[in-house]
Amino acid sequence: MKSIIEKIKKIDKLYHVKGCTTSQVKEAQSELGLEFPEEFIDYVKEYGAISFYGTEWTGLNVNGYLNVVEATKQEREFNSEFPTDCFVLENQAIDGLITAVNNSGNVFTIQYNKKIPLCDSISEYLDICIARKK
Template sequence: MKDIIQIISNLEDMRFIKPASMEQIIEAEKELGVSFADDYTKYVEKYGVISARGIELTGVTTHERLSVVSVTKKERNMNSNIPANMYVIENIAIDGIIALQDETGKVYTITPNGTPKLSYNSLSEYVEKSNF
């Protein structure tokens, strides 16, 4: 599996806000009742949250629109089919589709009121293959 940090660092027009501390990451996991996948933890510890051409991942940040905690809570309230062990990694903003990740690292997509569909085996694969 390719390294998530290397993949992100090669994204066109990549911007990030502020790396998250391990304490902030643990607090976000507790708030959501989840364990982040290793690659997601590695990503937020390095970048906090990113935006690049074609992709805008949630992260551990105080910016509500990009906060994994805020976005996941909002999406859970709108779609009861989102499993409790998953968190939102991106609001794709096309037909209400969102991307979710579970603690094993697998990435799923879900439509409004739909159920999760396995789409990628890791965050690295998601970022690499879904970047337009």
């Protein structure tokens, strides 16, 4: 098991949908014109999309704002500065604040035309999200 999966398993009161298939991942990547990092693929194959402690991560096997394809396409439509090599992991729903991830798995805070490095991996960002409970 991957470390991100082990971390997610330990979250109390975790809500998630059904995990997705490899073909669903490939279809989503094709629609967005990018490749997801391995951690994101591991996560969506196991959990689909998750919610915990006021945190909602995008994923697959879910419709609407939590669907990674829909959320990313919408952000690209609303924000012409949104990087094409990134996808939406979490929409903070505060003043256009988006948590995005690039092909390499680096996590950024994006707000309109500002792109600020946040973490080197999704797993590292997960630690920040888990700490919100405290």
